[in-house]
């Protein structure tokens with residue numbers, strides 16, 4: 217997408233061949249671009265959320281393997297790289313998907329060719345992600361068009377949680393792709409952006425994206441969604457996912473489940489934008505089986521923002537000594553999901569429909 221007229225992706229190889237990313241820790245206040253030049257750089261960037269969002273975590277991991285192959289292309293180096301990168305974040309399955317894919321491709325070539333082959337495959341994974349998200353957007357556009365047709369001349373109001381925008385992917389975003397497509401098709405859309413405590417990905421990233429793309433939006437506190445839905449102010453919810461199980465349970469940023477409950481109670485359709493690398497056919501019951509990342513307490517007790525003097529600051533919002541819990545994701549059971557927006561089309565959130573839409577992926581994953 218564009219930033220002030222210039223097209224960007226979230227991760228790319230520059231003219232020197234060095235991988236660069238937008239360091240998202242400083243948005244919306246500063247756009248910082250950094251080089252990632254070693255495997256250790258990638259570990260830090262993923263673990264400490266310089267880059268985040270399930271598809272981008274996968275893309276970054278793929279590039280991390282490529283850079284690691286310049287350091288040590290041996291079989292042992294490849295295995296160790298898989299392990300070291302896999303430990304960075306436990307919930308988003310795209311990480312494992314990308315690492316498995318890189319290992320599959322690289323095992324088939326001799327060590328001296330691995331760096332070049334890995335760079336090529338990492339670049340392809342990025343391009344594939346862009347195309348997947350574009351397709352999700354086109355399928356989602358049809359749903360937005362159908363809602364718009366029922367309220368001629370009126371705005372379609374969409375609520376989203378966290379950042380499942382282009383910053384969470386290589387480009388387009390998953391949940392935002394239908395929104396960008398609708399905006400470009402001239403359909404009036406308005407986006408309620410959940411702030412998404414504790415790290416405020418909505419307030420800091422989704423709002424920044426909407427601002428830069430000129431899309432009508434309003435930032436709302438995480439607790440506002442139910443109220444807005446009760447008052448008929450939300451036509452649909454679209455969120456992303458970090459892992460979706462074989463039966464369609466959706467694991468996404470903490471707070472997603474509450475939005476799904478509110479949507480169900482108020483008859484608001486709840487869609488999940490699902491790129492196929494985010495499906496984990498090995499898992500059925502998301503609540504019982506998906507590991508939920510528990511992050512640092514300080515993400516809850518400290519809030520980052522820009523002070524009046526223009527500097528980026530962390531301020532403490534709780535008493536000294538108050539402990540915090542910080543589960544970063546929750547699981548929305550498939551019964552609460554109206555539909556899964558995939559690159560192959562709209563898929564009901566149940567096991568038979570997912571198996572029918574992705575038989576090849578299911579077979580490959582369970583092999």
Ligand SMILES: CSC[C@@H](O)[C@@H](O)C(=O)COP(=O)(O)O
Nearest residue numbers: 268269270380384390456457469
């Ligand atoms: C297209 S991204 C889908 C999800 O990855 C997104 O909604 C989300 O939960 C991101 O969490 P984060 O902790 O910021 O990596």
